Amino acid sequence: xxxxxxxxxxxxxxxxxxxxxxxxxxxxxxxxxxxxxxxxxxxxxxxxxxxxxxxxxxxxxxxxxxxxxxxxxxxxxxxxxxxxxxxxxxxxxxx
Amino acid sequence: xxxxxxxxxxxxxxxxxxxxxxxxxxxxxxxxxxxxxxxxxxxxxxxxxxxxxxxxxxxxxxxxxxxxxxxxxxxxxxxxxxxxxxxxxxxxxxxxxxxxxxxxxxxxxxxxxxxxxxxxxxxxxxxxxxxxxxxxxxxxxxxxxxxxxxxxxxxxxxxxxxxxxxxxxxxxxxxxxxxxxxxxxxxxxxxxxxxxxxxxxxxxxxxxxxxxxxxxxxxxxxxxxxxxxxxxxxxxxxxxxxxxxxxxxxxxxxxxxxxxxxxxxxxxxxxxxxxxxx
Ligand SMILES: Cc1ncc(C[n+]2csc(CCOP(=O)(O)OP(=O)(O)O)c2C)c(N)n1
Ligand code: SF4
Ligand code: SF4
Ligand code: SF4
Ligand SMILES: [Mg+2]
Numbered sequence: 001x002x003x004x005x006x007x008x009x010x011x012x013x014x015x016x017x018x019x020x021x022x023x024x025x026x027x028x029x030x031x032x033x034x035x036x037x038x039x040x041x042x043x044x045x046x047x048x049x050x051x052x053x054x055x056x057x058x059x060x061x062x063x064x065x066x067x068x069x070x071x072x073x074x075x076x077x078x079x080x081x082x083x084x085x086x087x088x089x090x091x092x093x094x095x
Numbered sequence: 096x097x098x099x100x101x102x103x104x105x106x107x108x109x110x111x112x113x114x115x116x117x118x119x120x121x122x123x124x125x126x127x128x129x130x131x132x133x134x135x136x137x138x139x140x141x142x143x144x145x146x147x148x149x150x151x152x153x154x155x156x157x158x159x160x161x162x163x164x165x166x167x168x169x170x171x172x173x174x175x176x177x178x179x180x181x182x183x184x185x186x187x188x189x190x191x192x193x194x195x196x197x198x199x200x201x202x203x204x205x206x207x208x209x210x211x212x213x214x215x216x217x218x219x220x221x222x223x224x225x226x227x228x229x230x231x232x233x234x235x236x237x238x239x240x241x242x243x244x245x246x247x248x249x250x251x252x253x254x255x256x257x258x259x260x261x262x263x264x265x266x267x268x269x270x271x272x273x274x275x276x277x278x279x280x281x282x283x284x285x286x287x288x289x290x291x292x293x294x295x296x297x298x299x300x301x302x303x304x305x306x307x308x309x310x311x312x313x314x315x316x317x318x319x320x321x322x323x324x325x326x327x328x329x330x331x332x333x334x335x336x337x338x339x340x341x342x343x344x345x346x347x348x349x350x351x352x353x354x355x356x357x358x359x360x361x362x363x364x365x366x367x368x369x370x371x372x373x
Contacts, residue, residue, distance in 0.1 A: 022098040028115065032122035033317055038276070055121070060098045068096075076134060076278045079126020080116060081104045088096075 020070030020085040022060055028082035031055035035074035035083050041067045044074065058083065109133040109143065111163050118157060122316020124275030124301025125222050129158050131278050132193065132220065135285035136164065139189065147190045149178040151198035154229045154303075155222040158193045172203030175210045178217045183365060189289055191218040197227040197235040200256055204236070211265035211294050213362040218288040218295045223258065224303035232306030241343045243310040260335040262296035263355050269295035270355040272338070274323045275302060277351060284353055293361040300340075300349065311342070327351055 036044045044058040070087040146164040150156035152171035159166030169177045174192045182190045227233040234244035241250045262270045271284040288295035302319035313319045331352040
């Protein structure tokens, strides 16, 4: 049941939610799931594939391609420095 | 947009990438804390070649080996005397000790209290995983009452150190505690510590699924992180004697915060000697 918002933030028209692009270094991942569990937008899931050491690294979940807000929490939390994100800038998205 | 596979990370500039991946177990809290430290180095405004990272022995003590700054992996418990010497002889260096609870407060405890008393201009980052991780999960001076370790199979009977209280009582000018999940607050605390002159102390409560989680029926690293997260409260004005960690008493929260931030003359014996000669 989705709650219907009757009130909107005053600056809603001027504020845009950032969109992030996710970069992954699969061979560094040790499969701890921190990035998956603590992403505020539940953007990531484990791959079925394994890296050379047998760990399931994260990928973007189906249907969540436009959900990353580039908050970078996964990036700074990852114990292996195996994931980071960048905000996609306006001009680029306009193309 | 699907993920993009790459081979390097923007933070790599602060790491010796030829040494990666590091030796830490999956989900070990040393990783996020190291990442926060690397980010703080980048944001500190202090050039990389003016940072020094010093450790003793232990899993945590491996960290300087991965940092692309001047780094010293010293003997067990002796990181602080090495760091003190660097800070005194090269005052332009930003000296950070990055080591474990056993190293800093077991074998190295005496160095800690006297460096704090003198207000030596160094930063101490202590990864507190409540045990000697590297040597197989023995009980250390921070093991909570009742918690099990390989050398405390029936549960710990010794009261542990309350590290923020100890640091403040012995003379630190900045004292903070965060968990390895509080990466942003941790980075901010590290930045503040780097700005400050004098002895600063940051405790990082950190999952060690192998040494601490397993004997205490905590399934894996993520379960340990959730346990801390659920019991955490942030209170910068907390009464420091109350910061004890007791896993058995679910009514007692784990208190996080930047508890102390004061100014005090840092230790500078060389300047004092010079002034006397004039
Ligand atoms: C003089 C000396 N005594 C004992 C040891 C064995 N030893 C190696 S690491 C360690 C404890 C490290 O514990 P901690 O500082 O908490 O680091 P962690 O591995 O938990 O990060 C001990 C006792 C040693 N290397 N040298
Ligand atoms: S940047 Fe934030 S929103 Fe994007 S994947 Fe990482 S944690 Fe999730
Ligand atoms: S946080 Fe890092 S190591 Fe852990 S699963 Fe995600 S990418 Fe892998
Ligand atoms: S034994 Fe514990 S402290 Fe050492 S690397 Fe493994 S999880 Fe980390
Ligand atoms: Mg330890």
